[in-house]
Amino acid sequence: MCHFGMAKSILITGGARSGKSLFAERSIAKMGGAPTYIATARPQDDEMDVRIAAHKARRGAEWGLVEEPLDLIGALRASDTGPRLVDCLTLWLTNLMLAEADWRAAVDEVAGVLPTLDHPVVFVTNEVGLGIVPANALARRFRDAAGTVNQTIADAADEVFLVVAGQPLKVKPGAA
Template sequence: MTVILITGGARSGKSTRAETRTRAFPGQPVYVATAETFDAEMDARIARHRARRGTDWIEREVPLDLVPALIASDGGGARLVDCLTLWLSNLMHAERDWEHEVNALAATLRNLESPVVLVTNEVGLGIVPDNALARSFRDAAGIMNQTIADVADEVEFIVAGLPMKLK
């Protein structure tokens, strides 16, 4: 089993890199989408991702229950989770215990058979946000990324479309 975490800034090439890494494994790849469509811009963004990937992926829309989705899809092709940052935002918006969910994800990743490639955003490289909610999200994302990086076999940081191997 392999766990790969791919992180970087917005529009850095994370998703494209993650798709390439996922397709390198045998079997039909599974795309686990955490985004929800609330507006036309997000609809267009999702459509661009689908068009780029093509039709050979199995798609699962999982805005909240990521751990059960990974368990249910285990034993087949590699799974691509895009992205953990949106999943975290969904958990916080739903007022779920995000720390418990992240720890459950980390524990689950250690016990899966099929590879998992996870995309996340590095949100802590900019200025300190000016409001408590944004600071809380930034802090939670940093904790989540550290927790998942700890259990990952590989961690890549993407800058300008170029991968930098961290682990």
């Protein structure tokens, strides 16, 4: 159980369809308070629309929703009234790169704001560096950038979990 008097940040990583989001939602539910889902996805096709609808239905009506593909700092500050779930950092990075924004500065800003937040935040991200080396330069740049984002947020977070086949493994324990 997280007490709202002190901020708590958690990074949850894993492969595609590993159960990261469900584990994150369950973690937020244990924190109490009115949760907010910060969605970074931009629905671009019918398949993504179906995925987004499934996530919304699973969470239920008690969740607030902030849809913010770029300004994660603004979304975190504006929603600092209860626990937040940011899903996901990988899509956020994609959006920043497509917008040709300074993603390095943005991730450093997110990491830097974590200690100043009053309420917990759980980040979901994809672990993209476990596969083969991509064949093209753009995919390699994205993989490398995602690794930097994940490392930066993991360093700043109180706890880090790796989810494999729906099973969470704590890789960075928080303070006792």
